[in-house]
Amino acid sequence: MAPRILLIEDEPQHILLVKIRLEIRGYEVEAAQTGTAGLDAAARLKPDLVLLDLVLPDMDPGDLIRNLRAMPASRRTPIIAFTGLDAFELHRGRLGAEIAEFVPKPYETSELLAKIAALIGEPARGEGRGAAGGL
Amino acid sequence: MVKDAGINVLVVEDNPYDAKIITELFRDIKSGSGFALTFADTLEKAGAAARAEPPPDILLLDLNLPDSYGPDTLGKASRLLPDLPIIVMTGFYEEHLGLDLIKKGAQDYLVKGKITGDWLAYSIKYSVERARIERKLKQREKRLEDILEKLPDGVMVARRDGRVLFANHGAELIFGRKREELLRHPFPLEADPEKTLENELRRLDGRKLPLEVRAVETIWDGEPCRLVLLRDLTPVRALQRSRDEFISMISHELRSPLSVVKESLDLVADGSVGEVSERQREILKIGGENAVRLNRMIDALLDITKIEAGVMPLDISKTDLGLLLQETMRDYARQASDRLVSLAMDLPESPMFTYCDREKVREVLVNLVSNALKFTPEAGRVTLSLRPWEGEALICVEDTGPGIDPEDIPKLFNKFSQVGARRPPGVKGTGLGLAISRGIVEMHGGRIWAESGQGAGAKFFVLLPVLPFEAALKAVVRRAIEHSSARNRSFCVVTVAPAAGAAGGGPRAQDLGARAERFLKSNMRNSHAILKREDGSFTLLLPDADPREGCRACSYIEKGLADLAGLSQAATGGLTRLLCFPGDFRDEETCLRKLAEERSRPDGA
Numbered sequence: 001m002a003p004r005i006l007l008i009e010d011e012p013q014h015i016l017l018v019k020i021r022l023e024i025r026g027y028e029v030e031a032a033q034t035g036t037a038g039l040d041a042a043a044r045l046k047p048d049l050v051l052l053d054l055v056l057p058d059m060d061p062g063d064l065i066r067n068l069r070a071m072p073a074s075r076r077t078p079i080i081a082f083t084g085l086d087a088f089e090l091h092r093g094r095l096g097a098e099i100a101e102f103v104p105k106p107y108e109t110s111e112l113l114a115k116i117a118a119l120i121g122e123p124a125r126g127e128g129r130g131a132a133g134g135l
Numbered sequence: 136m137v138k139d140a141g142i143n144v145l146v147v148e149d150n151p152y153d154a155k156i157i158t159e160l161f162r163d164i165k166s167g168s169g170f171a172l173t174f175a176d177t178l179e180k181a182g183a184a185a186r187a188e189p190p191p192d193i194l195l196l197d198l199n200l201p202d203s204y205g206p207d208t209l210g211k212a213s214r215l216l217p218d219l220p221i222i223v224m225t226g227f228y229e230e231h232l233g234l235d236l237i238k239k240g241a242q243d244y245l246v247k248g249k250i251t252g253d254w255l256a257y258s259i260k261y262s263v264e265r266a267r268i269e270r271k272l273k274q275r276e277k278r279l280e281d282i283l284e285k286l287p288d289g290v291m292v293a294r295r296d297g298r299v300l301f302a303n304h305g306a307e308l309i310f311g312r313k314r315e316e317l318l319r320h321p322f323p324l325e326a327d328p329e330k331t332l333e334n335e336l337r338r339l340d341g342r343k344l345p346l347e348v349r350a351v352e353t354i355w356d357g358e359p360c361r362l363v364l365l366r367d368l369t370p371v372r373a374l375q376r377s378r379d380e381f382i383s384m385i386s387h388e389l390r391s392p393l394s395v396v397k398e399s400l401d402l403v404a405d406g407s408v409g410e411v412s413e414r415q416r417e418i419l420k421i422g423g424e425n426a427v428r429l430n431r432m433i434d435a436l437l438d439i440t441k442i443e444a445g446v447m448p449l450d451i452s453k454t455d456l457g458l459l460l461q462e463t464m465r466d467y468a469r470q471a472s473d474r475l476v477s478l479a480m481d482l483p484e485s486p487m488f489t490y491c492d493r494e495k496v497r498e499v500l501v502n503l504v505s506n507a508l509k510f511t512p513e514a515g516r517v518t519l520s521l522r523p524w525e526g527e528a529l530i531c532v533e534d535t536g537p538g539i540d541p542e543d544i545p546k547l548f549n550k551f552s553q554v555g556a557r558r559p560p561g562v563k564g565t566g567l568g569l570a571i572s573r574g575i576v577e578m579h580g581g582r583i584w585a586e587s588g589q590g591a592g593a594k595f596f597v598l599l600p601v602l603p604f605e606a607a608l609k610a611v612v613r614r615a616i617e618h619s620s621a622r623n624r625s626f627c628v629v630t631v632a633p634a635a636g637a638a639g640g641g642p643r644a645q646d647l648g649a650r651a652e653r654f655l656k657s658n659m660r661n662s663h664a665i666l667k668r669e670d671g672s673f674t675l676l677l678p679d680a681d682p683r684e685g686c687r688a689c690s691y692i693e694k695g696l697a698d699l700a701g702l703s704q705a706a707t708g709g710l711t712r713l714l715c716f717p718g719d720f721r722d723e724e725t726c727l728r729k730l731a732e733e734r735s736r737p738d739g740a
Contacts, residue, residue: 011391011395013395014391014394014395014398017395017398017399017402018398020402020407020408021398021402021407024407055387055391082394083387084386084387084388084389084390084391084394104390105390105391105393105394106390106393106394106396106397106398106426106427106430107394107398109398109401109405
């Protein structure tokens, strides 16, 4: 079964692009646009990885991460954080220890894919869909 | 001086006999025509007469009148006719009375039967003149007092023992207390004539006020005292806060859409969503490159903002400056040969080391070298040199380009300076490179400047101090103290000695050291500064951290080091040391002394 990734990000256009990119690679991606929806999805989906935008409209990222860690479904799920914030701003509020990798925006796609692969591995060949999936 | 018009004298005397004596005295005066007399027999009538034209210049006052009797008459008269000089005249001389009257403001005390007309004339003239001078002095004093009172800043004078001798209205507003209360209590703030302090005042009403406290030594009534100036920093703080918020806002709000632009272009360009022709790919590549360029400009803007706010993090280690120049030259060798420009290097015989932020100094060199290449025409030459200069390191990047207008040189290092208007077509920069370079060099306690003759190429100089570890540490601690005390915040200095945990040393210890460095740099990214000493130990400055947070950071580091070395946390337990500002030290000397004491103590002590 393809590794499942939960993307919590409020910007629908960015969701669309990340989904296309990861689904081509063969990952299964579900997106949530708010922290609350993200927590629901995490409980339901038991994702292998959470991709998280650190600035969300409804929830402080620290609270969101604490809540994720409080649920059995996502107690140990690795988290990769997208951030438009400066590296200098990161690690505030003790976020650092729970976040496996930071991906500063704008990012190199190859870097994002490498970080994901390092944490949860790459899907088996043939699982990919989309235009270039079979190339 | 007495005016030509003469002196108008108002005589207040109820006894006609005495009034006659006085009139005759004036008649005796040799130049008696200089005085014009008016008489009143009560204080009340004197008040009316004083309002007549021309107004009197002086009052001759008898103390015993129908509507006032005795020495109190003087007080009543001066209240009734303020600013008018008064000479008291009585019939008999009374020793104890004279001095008392002068103290209470009389210009003179005369006995009617005992003086001559001339003496009276002198007394009147001197009194009028004295009163004029007094009025002027009073006016001047009032003006100064008015300035002091209307000043929004607090001004106080305190004796060495803390007793407050003076407080203005600004001080009342700042403390939220009446002047009388301020004068009753000892001066409550730290003040230092050597330097400006920033302090937080906790007012009785619970409000906290950030204050700037400046002090100068002064003499007050013959006693050595301190004149203290207090400024409410609330508006300054608000500005600082909005600047800090601006940094975060600009990062997120600009980078998120930029990220979408870049990823959209990449997705199409790399063929992920359908086949692309070579020509289409080329066009998409231009879009992608400009997204990257825009991101570089955001980085530069953030860097300059951080430099100006004094929060640019520093990563300091021992650096071979000559090697840094060589590396920079190597990085540009290709670009130079493409442009047919030759690169030359001039290094001193013995290497020059200093403790600095290597990557930031590299950024300065990169800025200077890439600028030089941009402006140097084909067959030109760019020379990098390093030499000792009065105990410091002088780096020079010299080109054979068109040079810089002398009047443009002072503007070169400003943000977005338009000096490069004559740059060759296609040469683009952020307009911030030299401003950032100046910020970086100044953060290191150095200096950067340019020299050029029109048409004779340009020379950019960087003078960096050659610092041993302790001096570099002292400088960053001083910067952190300035920054934290300005915001009334705490910070922690954490020393980590990872090598001490590995028994023996050798390659295993070296490898551990490198891994520890990676661990610290990726996990303690919010450090204000991180310094690596030659023996492999690290000193971290954690901003906004109180002792509790400092302890947490220490145990986090110890746990991380234990994981790295495959040991239990007990084995790495003694590897970190913690000092907190302002609890453990208030100045950089104390901090360094305590750090040195810690170092000389055996482990586990």
